[in-house]
Amino acid sequence: MSVAPRLQLEYFDGRSARPQRAEIQLQDGQLQLACGLLNHQYPLGSVRWPERQRHGQRQALLPDGGVLSCADAARWDDWARASGLRDSLTVRWMQNWRLVGTALAMLLAVLLMAWRWSLPLATEATLRWLPPALEQQIGSQALAQLESHWLRPSELPPAEQDALRQRFATLVAQAHPPGQAPAYQLHFRAASAALGPNAFALPGGAIVLTDALVQLMRDRPDAVLGVLAHELGHVRQRHGLRLAVQASLVSALAGLVVGDFSALLAGMPALLTQQAYSRDFEREADAEARRCLLAAGISPRVMLDFFERLAQQRQHAASLPIAFSSHPADTERKRFFSEPP
Amino acid sequence: MSNNNDRTAADSTLGNLSGWPHSQYRKRKLDVAFTGSGSEYFRIWIVNLLLSLVTLGLYLPFAKARRLSYFYSNTLIDGQALGFHGDPWKMLRGFLLLAVLTLAYGFAARFSPLSAMAAFALLCGLWPALWRAGLQLRLANTSWRGLRLGFTGSSAGAYAALLPLYVPAALMVAIQSRLAPGDLKPGDPVAAMLAFSMGASLLLMLLMLPWGVARIKRYQHGGYVYADQQTELTVPTRRFYGLGLKALLLTLLPLALLGALAAIAVAVYKPLLFWMMLALPLAYLLYFALITPYVSARLQNLVWNGTASELLQLQSDLPARPLAWLTLKNWLLTALTLGLYRPFAAVHTARMRLQAMSLMVEGDLDGWVARQSVAQDDAAGDAAGDFFGIDMGL
Numbered sequence: 001m002s003v004a005p006r007l008q009l010e011y012f013d014g015r016s017a018r019p020q021r022a023e024i025q026l027q028d029g030q031l032q033l034a035c036g037l038l039n040h041q042y043p044l045g046s047v048r049w050p051e052r053q054r055h056g057q058r059q060a061l062l063p064d065g066g067v068l069s070c071a072d073a074a075r076w077d078d079w080a081r082a083s084g085l086r087d088s089l090t091v092r093w094m095q096n097w098r099l100v101g102t103a104l105a106m107l108l109a110v111l112l113m114a115w116r117w118s119l120p121l122a123t124e125a126t127l128r129w130l131p132p133a134l135e136q137q138i139g140s141q142a143l144a145q146l147e148s149h150w151l152r153p154s155e156l157p158p159a160e161q162d163a164l165r166q167r168f169a170t171l172v173a174q175a176h177p178p179g180q181a182p183a184y185q186l187h188f189r190a191a192s193a194a195l196g197p198n199a200f201a202l203p204g205g206a207i208v209l210t211d212a213l214v215q216l217m218r219d220r221p222d223a224v225l226g227v228l229a230h231e232l233g234h235v236r237q238r239h240g241l242r243l244a245v246q247a248s249l250v251s252a253l254a255g256l257v258v259g260d261f262s263a264l265l266a267g268m269p270a271l272l273t274q275q276a277y278s279r280d281f282e283r284e285a286d287a288e289a290r291r292c293l294l295a296a297g298i299s300p301r302v303m304l305d306f307f308e309r310l311a312q313q314r315q316h317a318a319s320l321p322i323a324f325s326s327h328p329a330d331t332e333r334k335r336f337f338s339e340p341p
Numbered sequence: 342m343s344n345n346n347d348r349t350a351a352d353s354t355l356g357n358l359s360g361w362p363h364s365q366y367r368k369r370k371l372d373v374a375f376t377g378s379g380s381e382y383f384r385i386w387i388v389n390l391l392l393s394l395v396t397l398g399l400y401l402p403f404a405k406a407r408r409l410s411y412f413y414s415n416t417l418i419d420g421q422a423l424g425f426h427g428d429p430w431k432m433l434r435g436f437l438l439l440a441v442l443t444l445a446y447g448f449a450a451r452f453s454p455l456s457a458m459a460a461f462a463l464l465c466g467l468w469p470a471l472w473r474a475g476l477q478l479r480l481a482n483t484s485w486r487g488l489r490l491g492f493t494g495s496s497a498g499a500y501a502a503l504l505p506l507y508v509p510a511a512l513m514v515a516i517q518s519r520l521a522p523g524d525l526k527p528g529d530p531v532a533a534m535l536a537f538s539m540g541a542s543l544l545l546m547l548l549m550l551p552w553g554v555a556r557i558k559r560y561q562h563g564g565y566v567y568a569d570q571q572t573e574l575t576v577p578t579r580r581f582y583g584l585g586l587k588a589l590l591l592t593l594l595p596l597a598l599l600g601a602l603a604a605i606a607v608a609v610y611k612p613l614l615f616w617m618m619l620a621l622p623l624a625y626l627l628y629f630a631l632i633t634p635y636v637s638a639r640l641q642n643l644v645w646n647g648t649a650s651e652l653l654q655l656q657s658d659l660p661a662r663p664l665a666w667l668t669l670k671n672w673l674l675t676a677l678t679l680g681l682y683r684p685f686a687a688v689h690t691a692r693m694r695l696q697a698m699s700l701m702v703e704g705d706l707d708g709w710v711a712r713q714s715v716a717q718d719d720a721a722g723d724a725a726g727d728f729f730g731i732d733m734g735l
Contacts, residue, residue, distance in 0.1 A: 012487020017568060018707040019421075019486065048426075051407070053385075055376050056414035057422035067424055067487040093388050100384045107391045114394075 007070070007079040011035050014065030024068060026083040031060075033068070040066075051091045052077055114253065123245045127238055132204075135241055139204025143187070146208070150195055154188035156211050161188050164214070164221065168228050175229070175295035182236040186228070188214070197313060199227050201234035203241045216309055222298045223306040226289050226337075233288025239281045286336055294341050303337040371419035371700040375692040377412060379685035385411055386684040398440070402432035413483070416695055424484040465507065469499040476561065485567070488711050493571065494564030502560035506553040509546035516542065551585035552578055554640075562648045568709035572655075576647035584643060588636045595628060626672070634668040635661045645698065652703040659697035667693055 004025040011022035011033065022035035031047055033040040040062075048061035058076040060068040070076040093099045154161065165186055172181045184205040191198060197213035207228060217223045234240065290300045307330055389404035406429040413423040446460045473496055480490040516539045555578045562574035599617075606613035638661040645657035671686035 014487050014489075015711050016707075017486040017488050017709040050414065051410065053411065053414070054381050055378050056411065057417070059414060059422060059424045061424065061426060065487075065489075067484060069421065069424075069487075071420065071422075090388060090392070094384045097384070100387055103387045103391045107387060107394065110391065110394050 005079055005082040007076065009068055009070040009076070012067045012069065014062075014067065019069070022068070026085070033062075040064075049080075049085060050076070052080070052087050052095060054095075111253075119246060119249055119253075122249055123242055126245045127241060130241070135238070136204040138241070138244075139202040139206050142202050143206050143208070147189070150192050151189040151208070153190065154211055155190050156188055156214055160214070164188075164209075164224060167221065168225055171225050171229065171292055171296040171298075172232065174297075175292040182232065184232055184235050197310060199231050201231040201240060203238070203244075205235045207231045207235065216313065217306060220302055220305050222293075222302040225296070225298065226293050226300070226303045227306065229292035230285045230289035232292065233285030234281065236288060237281070237284055239278075239285070243278060243281070286333060290337060300337040300339075300341075304334055307334055307337075367703065369702050371702055373695050373698040373700070374417045374420075375415055375695040376417060377415035377688050377691065379688040382411060382684040382688050383681075399433070402436045403429045405429075406432060412691060418485055418700065421486050424487075425482060426484060426489070427478075427482040469503045470496050472503070473499040476564070480565065486706065488568055488709070491566035491712070492564045493566055494560055498560050498564075502556045505556065506546075506549060509542045509549060512542040513539065513546070547589075551581040554585075555581040558644050562644060565648070566712065567650075567653070569712050570650035570653050570709075572648050572650045572653070574644065574647050575649065576643060580643060584636070584639050587639070588632065591632055591635070592628075595624070599624070627669070630669040630672045631665045634664045638664040641694065641697075654701040656699045656701065657697050658699075659694060664690075664693055 004027050006023050006025045008021065008023050010019040012019060020035050022033055024034075025032050026044070029044055031042045031044060033042070042062055042064075046063040050058040050060055053073070056073065058070040058073050062068065087095075093103065168186065172184075175181075182205065184201075184207050187206060187208045189208055189210060191210040191212065195210055195212075197216045198210045199208065199213055201207050209224070209228065213227065214224060217227075289303070293300045293302070311330065385407060389400070389407060392400040393404050406425070406427050409427065410425045413425040416423045446464070473492075473494055476494065477492045480492040483490045516535055555576070558576075558581075559574045562572055565572040603614065603617060606617060638659045641659050642657045645655045648655045667689060671682070671690065674682040675686055
């Protein structure tokens with residue numbers, strides 16, 4: 001290098017707000033700064049160099065608090081290139097539309113992979129790591145919460161409850177090898193009209209069955225067993241806790257993407273993925289119900305009656321035309337349970 | 342004046358680089374310009390995001406440093422860009438510390454209400470100190486014309502500014518915990534008492550809020566330092582109440598409208614109620630997309646127009662309605678593009694907010710010198726500010 005290229009710019013010494021005209025060049029691995037009669041030298045590595053961008057000014061930060069400022073970015077970039085200052089890999093990446101397009105594609109791939117594999121895996125790992133006692137505690141808290149607001153003690157005759165309990169225990173025993181059945185507790189409860197015929201599983205293995213559901217299917221107790229087996233599927237796969245863990249992971253991920261923009265927007269992907277995951281969970285639980293029924297020698301087709309009566313019930317109950325209740329998934333579920341074994 | 346002699350001598354050697362007509366020394370308006378572009382920030386953002394994701398978040402501080410550098414180098418006050426001096430490696434340290442704390446808190450909160458409560462109380466206790474550290478660090482890492490900005494607010498001041506609002510909040514939390522489900526039945530006098538005191542604390546909170554915000558802003562804007570200039574906020578508290586009242590009215594108006602519409606629907610045409618239910622989430626979003634920027638624009642103007650030091654006077658002339666429309670547009674496009682519009686939105690918002698600002702300066706800036714070099718390396722505070730969305734209000 002015979003003549004090192006020079007650049008005229010403004011220099012602030014870090015002590016005064018006065019801009020001083022200065023000239024810089026790179027020589028012998030040093031940044032040489034000439035300002036009036038003063039000469040400074042800085043090792044290249046000690047200077048914080050600006051990143052190349054299309055917009056904005058260039059500022060190099062000197063280790064002694066001084067600042068080199070070049071309002072004409074193009075002039076700086078020419079000088080930097082001529083002086084052999086190389087852009088970092090990241091900067092070259094960012095300044096090239098084609099590479100940015102690649103980055104976008106990779107980003108989508110990473111997000112897709114995270115959604116498809118990493119998230120369930122991470123959830124799995126977290127679930128394995130959580131002590132079962134904790135799950136029990138969450139479940140009992142949730143049940144207490146529900147009982148105080150929506151549930152009352154069951155009004156079914158104790159004999160009917162015992163009979164169902166007994167039949168379900170038999171079914172569970174038939175469907176699982178000895179010692180492999182998941183632990184569950186069956187609770188009969190009367191519920192407000194809003195819940196209607198319903199059943200749900202809570203973390204820790206609590207299964208709540210409403211009186212209305214038992215009454216709805218009184219002449220088809222096998223269908224009640226099918227519903228319970230579905231809930232047992234949720235218990236076995238720990239779906240309740242899985243959803244909670246997944247929700248926190250998804251919202252953390254979404255927070256990374258649009259979090260500093262709006263918490264509301266960040267909440268939406270979490271909500272949407274939640275829906276998708278819980279649909280998957282319902283399918284898993286349905287598969288479990290079907291398996292259990294078949295193992296107990298009951299035709300899965302008993303569930304068809306249940307879906308039909310539930311649909312009728314909904315039509316009677318809804319005074320307003322609520323569009324959401326026309327479950328397209330119902331047909332899919334009916335088909336699943338009516339398939340020959 | 343020796344300063345003038347210096348100047349002429351300097352001018353001849355410097356080629357009049359910084360020369361302003363001497364007659365205009367007395368008072369000068371410095372405009373703020375923002376030159377960033379959405380498409381360029383989009384490229385920076387995509388690569389930052391990808392690197393942050395594949396490093397499981399470890400790249401975040403570096404991404405943040407790059408983002409701030411970009412915005413700073415495009416923020417020109419009187420033609421001179423701001424400088425960002427933050428060290429990403431130090432930011433990484435603070436980030437790791439905070440990530441560990443937040444994860445611990447998240448787990449605690451999900452699985453044991455008691456430990457979550459303890460962690461929350463601890464965070465509340467530390468919060469003012471963290472907030473102050475964040476302000477200090479952010480300003481100390483910002484320079485203009487080679488001089489670092491600074492923040493001189495004390496820790497005690499931060500606690501004094503924030504604690505009054507803790508009182509009604511703590512009351513509400515305490516009452517909430519007494520209102521445990523199952524303990525109380527409707528018609529129970531204790532329940533009625535609790536419900537009443539809940540309402541009373543909420544009212545107290547509402548009444549105190551403008552005063553609390555005024556205290557917070559007074560602390561914040563009373564601690565900014567540039568050269569030997571220390572700012573002060575001289576806005577009377579009643580003006581914060583005026584803004585609060587406007588916000589309240591703007592909230593009540595749509596609610597009243599909605600109530601009236603619902604009443605009409607019930608009386609005249611019931612299916613209308615169904616469509617209203619469908620539109621409700623949309624109305625909710627619309628409300629937040631419009632009201633939040635409206636209030637924040639008014640607040641920015643109120644606060645910055647009242648911020649001045651001996652020789653500096655800040656000005657903000659941010660129109661509320663355009664900001665509200667811009668925000669609505671940003672939300673819509675961000676949602677429609679599944680987040681890809683976000684960097685454009687950030688740039689547009691920054692441009693509108695920053696270009697509304699200006700500075701009036703008395704005297705010759707060239708003569709201003711740094712008060713002292715302030716070195717801060719408490720990056721935890723900055724990371725905390727970032728985590729919890731606290732910033733300088735700009």
